[in-house]
Amino acid sequence: MAEILASKDDLPYIPDDVLLPQFLLDMHHPLRPVRSAPQAWLIEEATGRKVGSDELRARTHGLANALKLCWNVGEDDVACIFSPNHVDYLVVMWAVQKLGGVVTTSNPMYTSEELAHQLELSKARLLFVHPAMLAVATQAAHTVGLPYDRIVLFDSIPTSPHPNLQELIKFGLGSRQEYTERRLKPGEARTKLALLLFSSGTTGKPKAVMVSHYGLVANIVQVAQYIKPTDESVPSEWRRFHVGDVSLGVLPFFHAYGLHFVLFFGMFIGMTVVVSPRYSLERMLQSIQQYKVTHLWLVPPQAIMICKSSIVKNYDLSSVQMVACGAAPVSAELTDQLTKVLPNALVGQGYGMTETSTMITMCQLDKRTGTPGCAGFLIPGVEARVFKADGTLAQFGEPGELYLKSPSLSLGYYNNPKATAETFQDGWLRTGDEVKLNKNREVFVVDRIKEFIKVRAFQVAPSELEGHLLDHPDVADVCVVGIPDDYSGELPFAFIVLNHSARVRVEGTPQEKATVGDSVMKHVSDHKAHFKWLGGVEFVDAIPKNPSGKLLRRVLREEAKAMLGSGRLSTLAKAKL
Incomplete structure (x- = not known):
């Protein structure tokens, strides 16, 4: 059965009576390397200002x-x-x-x-x-x-x-x-709120994930136990983290990946984090060269840019020793390209969620690249089960929905008991991700059961855009799906049923079709963040639904991919893509 349970010996002690800043600023832990006194914890990218x-x-x-x-x-x-x-x-x-x-x-x-x-x-x-x-x-x-x-x-x-x-x-x-x-009193950190991090839901507007101080500390300890930074028995060629390493903090700190892993874990492990306010490929390459960055934490669109841009050859990237991608699956082809562009670096990927206080898997550390398509190994303390659609446990290597249990799990959704009950069940988290799990603790992400669209690693809930589009005076029905895009990973694409008056206008002249399409696109861009903007629209006669009225999103997702591949996207959509 595809089930991995944690051993009581998997983890060292996780303090449950400290706040996160007390743990990182004032507390020593057996897994924490000792920094040299003058070492900077942060560097301001633009000025070089160092903060200890x-x-x-x-x-x-x-x-x-x-x-x-x-x-x-x-x-x-x-x-x-x-x-x-x-x-x-x-x-x-x-x-x-x-x-x-x-x-x-x-x-x-x-x-x-x-x-x-x-x-x-x-x-x-x-x-x-x-x-x-x-x-x-x-x-x-x-x-x-x-x-x-x-x-x-x-x-x-x-x-x-x-x-x-x-x-x-x-x-x-x-x-x-x-x-x-x-x-805090002993045990109080387990329920003491540290953060409310917003995560897109499959229905409605983003929900606030309740993250405890204990969950954050636990995940730091879990990752540290996996990489063993203070274990002298680990061969030097397998050591991927050292005191004095430099990472580039270009992932947004409002996001769990950038905040928990790049900042919190980086500080615990003895890294200096170069704080970059916003991503641009050229600025990132300049910083890697200027600050001798050793570790890059990226999302796949950033990795793709490194592999495809002609300006990369103008910079010295030899300092980079490790590249890890998260937030979306990384193909074997992209991994291979990264090893060529960054010849001194281990290349791997990890898997995590805001609801797990981030990391659940980490890449293999004793090889330059791991198993192709693998999202990493379950870190210590994580328990996993894979369930098939009929509710039975899958076999190892058989796809199904991933359920997780970890000391780092969040406390649920703030003021949303219904969503909490749907996602957190008997101490287990339903991830909404379809995976395969093997006996070696390797996780392979197959698909998202959840309906998120991942745009440059940001989660976009189709239902949020659908609800907004239904407010447009010309829209009678709508379904939003994600379509592949080389730069962004995915883009939201809207299939729209027009109301009668709009349909009559559109059928009258091609110009009116473009006018209505532009109006629909603008309706989103005027009110939503840039990463939620539509990549295109297609007017259809009806939205496919099952007998209970649920949108058959997969049908339209496949239709959009077919249209994209055959060049049958509308002129409007092509222009926007």
Whole structure:
């Protein structure tokens, strides 16, 4: 049977009485390598500014004191971060958490409507904003009734009435300490909320995943146990992580992959993280060369760009020792191409979810590339079962839905007991992913049972776009599917049934068909983040459904792929793709 259960001896002790910042800033663990004193923990990509542990502690303390003095931030208060990657991202997060508060991270590409939904659902009391996002943040704050004096800027803007981090930190450091750092009782970390991370659901708007301090600490320990950084018996040629390694923090910190793995685990393992505010291939290549980056954490579209771009040959990438891809499956062909472009690097992939506090599998460390198509090995402490559609356990090598149990599992969805009950069952997480599992603990992702569309590794729920498109005056019915795209991985594609009046207009002239199509596309682009924009539309007579009325999404997904392959996509769709 395709079932792997964890041994009690799989893991060392996982502390359940500490906050995440206490674990990373103040606590020693047997699996944690010892850093050299002057080593930078963070480097600001644009300026080269280095931030060490002492500065992180001081800035975190100063901000925590200011938050207590200015707004009396305390137990379970929620603060939202709306910013690209920033060297003070962790300062904000840890200051709030030291006061007993909770942080929710928001996609900086969100529109004001999307941000307002997150602020309202999370009940955020404070909003930390990058200056470039201030206009969107102000509109969202107005929508939900968040006072403008609760908007804090990461960096100052001349004449702005909003406080900024540097002012608050200076004020907090110069004032008498008024806060008491939150201390947990044994076992309390298991249920103490650290983060509310938003994950797209298969129905409706994104849901807030409740991540505990214990879940975050557990996943760090699990990954460390897998790679054994302090085990001297591990042959040197199998060691993939060393104190002083440099990783590039280009994955967004609002996302679990960039936050949990790149930042939290990188800091635990002794890495220096180069903080990159936004991805561009040329800037990434420059940083690899300038900072001698040893470890790259990527999503498949970024890996594809490295393999295909002609500018790569202009840069020295010889420092790269390891490349790991996550958030979507990586083909054997792409793995092979990466080994040629980065000849000194191990190339692998991992698998994880926001609901698992990230990592569930890791790539093979004793080979340059792992088994083709494999998403990695289950890390210590993870239990897995694969169930067939009829509810019986699959055999090893037989496809089915992956169920997981791990000490890092999140606590469910915030204020959403129905979704929690559907996904978390008797201590097991239903992943919604179709996989094959073998006796060696290797996981092969076959397909997504969930209906997410993965656009540059961002999850897009078709139902969210469908609900929005039905608000368009010309749309009578709609089904959104993902279609393959070399750059983005997938793009949302809408099959649309027009209402009678619109259908009459469209049948009249070809120009009217293009006009209606453009109007539908604009209806999405005006209200949704860029990664949710449609890659194309196709007008159809009817949407296929089963007898109970459920959309037959797979039928249209295959139809879209066939249209793309044969060149039968509409002129509008081709132009947008």
